[in-house]
Every structure is written in C-alpha cells, then in structure tokens.
Amino acid sequence: MPHRVRPDRARALRRRLLLAGGLASLAGLAALGGAAPARAARPELLVRFSHVVASGTPKGQMALHFQRLVAERSAGRIRVEVYPDSQLYGDEDELEALKLGAVELLAPSLSKFGQAGLPEFEVFDLPFLFDDLAQVRRVTQGPVGRRLLERLAHQQMVGLGFMDGSFKQMSANRPLRAPADFKGLRLRVQASRVLVAQMRALGAEPVVLPFGETRRALARRVVDGAENPLSNFLTQGLQAVQTDLTLTHHGYLGYAVVSHPRFWTSLSAPNRELLQQALAESLEFGSRLSAELDRQALAQVLQLPHLRVHALSGLERAALQQAAQAVHQSFEQRVGHGLLAEVRLAIAADN
Numbered sequence: 001m002p003h004r005v006r007p008d009r010a011r012a013l014r015r016r017l018l019l020a021g022g023l024a025s026l027a028g029l030a031a032l033g034g035a036a037p038a039r040a041a042r043p044e045l046l047v048r049f050s051h052v053v054a055s056g057t058p059k060g061q062m063a064l065h066f067q068r069l070v071a072e073r074s075a076g077r078i079r080v081e082v083y084p085d086s087q088l089y090g091d092e093d094e095l096e097a098l099k100l101g102a103v104e105l106l107a108p109s110l111s112k113f114g115q116a117g118l119p120e121f122e123v124f125d126l127p128f129l130f131d132d133l134a135q136v137r138r139v140t141q142g143p144v145g146r147r148l149l150e151r152l153a154h155q156q157m158v159g160l161g162f163m164d165g166s167f168k169q170m171s172a173n174r175p176l177r178a179p180a181d182f183k184g185l186r187l188r189v190q191a192s193r194v195l196v197a198q199m200r201a202l203g204a205e206p207v208v209l210p211f212g213e214t215r216r217a218l219a220r221r222v223v224d225g226a227e228n229p230l231s232n233f234l235t236q237g238l239q240a241v242q243t244d245l246t247l248t249h250h251g252y253l254g255y256a257v258v259s260h261p262r263f264w265t266s267l268s269a270p271n272r273e274l275l276q277q278a279l280a281e282s283l284e285f286g287s288r289l290s291a292e293l294d295r296q297a298l299a300q301v302l303q304l305p306h307l308r309v310h311a312l313s314g315l316e317r318a319a320l321q322q323a324a325q326a327v328h329q330s331f332e333q334r335v336g337h338g339l340l341a342e343v344r345l346a347i348a349a350d351n
C-alpha cells in the first residue's frame with residue numbers, strides 16, 4: 001500500500017505534546033493570577049478534543065456543540081478544548097497522541113481505523129455499498145455498529161459513538177464520468193487499503209495523504225484530484241484548486257468518536273455519565289446537521305462561477321460501479337465475510 005513516510009514525525013509529535021502541555025499549564029497560570037476571566041480558570045477536568053476538519057463542517061459543529069453542552073451542564077467544572085483543522089494533531093499522529101495522553105477525544109473518519117489495526121472498519125469504504133444515510137444508520141446504530149465500537153478496545157480505544165458523515169464526490173481538473181477519465185490521474189485518498197484499491201480499480205493512481213495536506217498537494221499538482229464530501233470540499237477551499245466536480249456519490253465517509261481507556265476509566269461515574277450523555281446528544285446533532293449541510297453545500301457548489309459540476313447519468317454511474325465492483329471481492333476477507341454479510345443484510349432491511 002502506498003504510504004508517505006514522515007521522518008520528522010516523532011519530533012513533530014514531541015513538539016505538539018509540549019504545546020498541549022503548555023496550553024494546559026497556561027490555563028493553570030491564568031487561574032493562579034486570579035485576574036483571569038472565569039472561563040480561563042483551571043477547570044476540574046480538561047478534555048482536549050482534536051480533529052482535522054474545519055469548524056464549519058458537521059464534525060466541527062458537533063465538537064463545538066459538545067463543548068457548549070459540557071460547559072453548561074458542568075457549570076464550568078469540565079472544560080472541553082476543541083482543536084480543529086489539524087491544529088494540534090493530523091491524521092498521521094492523532095491516534096498516537098491519544099495513546100500518549102496528549103488528547104482525550106478524537107473523531108477520526110472510519111477509514112482511518114484500518115491502519116490502526118481494525119480492518120473491519122474499512123467495510124464503510126467499499127465503493128457503491130450504501131445508497132443513502134438510512135442504510136448506513138441501520139449498520140452504525142444496530143448490533144454491527146455496537147460490535148464495531150467494542151472492537152476499538154483491541155487497539156486501546158474506547159468507542160463512544162458514530163456520527164453520520166455523507167457521501168463523497170470526485171474532483172479533478174476534468175470531469176470523471178467514465179473509467180477512461182481516471183486514467184493517468186493521481187488521486188488523493190485516506191490511508192485505507194480499500195480506498196487505494198478503489199482508485200486503482202477505477203484506473204487512477206492512489207496517493208495516500210493526510211487530510212491537512214490535501215489542498216496544498218492539489219495546488220502544487222502533486223496530486224490531480226481527490227474524493228470528498230461536499231462540506232470538506234468547500235471548507236478546504238478546493239474549488240480554488242480544482243476545476244471540475246463530478247457528483248459520483250460513490251462512497252461513504254463517516255466518523256466515530258474515541259477516547260483512551262486510561263482517561264475514560266479515570267473519570268468519576270457522574271463525570272463519565274455527563275460526558276457520555278452530552279456526546280450522545282452532540283452526535284445526534286452532528287448527524288442531523290450533516291444531511292442539512294450536505295444539501296446546502298450542493299446548492300453552493302452549483303453557484304460557484306469557476307467550478308464545473310457534472311451529474312452522472314444512470315448508465316455512467318453503473319459503469320463506474322462495475323469497474324469498482326472487484327474491490328468488494330478482494331476485500332471480503334480483510335473486512336470479514338460474516339461482517340460484510342451482516343452489513344448487506346442491514347442495508348437490505350427496510351425500516
């Protein structure tokens with residue numbers, strides 16, 4: 001699997017650990033000074049929530065909603081600090097930061113758990129598997145979802161819940177209507193083996209890059225295109241570095257919020273209950289917002305003067321689907337035959 005090696009990774013992580021420690025002690029210093037505003041006083045409990053997307057995305061808004069709920073319900077005793085936009089940690093080091101205790105909460109996309117030793121999460125990456133969010137929810141909110149969250153314990157994580165994302169669309173500097181259009185293009189993907197295989201099956205060359213580096217890589221033509229939900233496309237300003245957006249709706253991108261068992265079990269029962277409840281409500285809030293922001297983003301991209309937006313005909317979409325179909329067979333074993341069968345059953349079941 002293509003993977004970028006980052007020789008500076010350990011150094012960057014140490015720097016960020018210092019930064020995280022520094023921020024916490026600044027809060028402490030402010031409290032000692034006595035003149036700091038009430039909200040800067042040292043809280044009884046600090047929860048650092050790091051993620052890689054913009055605050056204006058559904059995930060960004062979910063994290064801020066959680067911050068508000070916790071502040072209100074704990075009357076400031078518990079402070080949630082939200083670090084969006086890979087400010088503190090990016091895709092390449094956030095899981096390590098969680099393990100080292102430099103942050104307490106993350107909300108990685110489901111595609112990021114495969115490289116953390118949980119390949120079953122890559123089932124969500126299978127191209128053209130889900131048609132709509134109702135199908136996804138039957139998986140994430142049912143017994144399969146519960147089991148997947150429990151599986152996170154195998155990699156020292158506590159799975160706290162899923163949040164709906166949305167469907168990805170392809171962008172490049174040309175329309176991507178047919179497999180022939182993908183030939184010769186270098187397309188950025190997340191570090192998921194399924195996504196790498198999907199791009200190859202479509203005829204493109206996959207390039208694994210952290211989310212936070214995607215825009216720059218597109219601007220410098222290191223890569224030619226990418227796949228994104230519309231909210232990520234817009235909030236990263238990709239319309240400035242891509243001329244064409246094809247509404248392929250070919251794959252799902254969603255999230256799970258995770259913590260570390262060391263932190264989670266250190267909480268008092270009332271604090272854990274408060275955080276759990278606030279998070280459950282915030283995930284519902286984020287999931288509702290996701291569908292709404294996706295509709296708004298579609299209206300927005302259609303208005304952009306320098307972006308050509310292409311809708312696919314049924315036949316064009318079917319041809320892409322057929323080209324990508326082989327990925328399902330090749331990854332059945334990696335994600336698990338039983339799991340895939342259960343997911344397919346949940347998809348097929350009507351509410």
Ligand code: SIN
Pocket residue numbers: 052053107108109190210211228232253
């Ligand atoms: C995210 O929405 O968390 C980022 C997804 C990506 O890396 O493309």
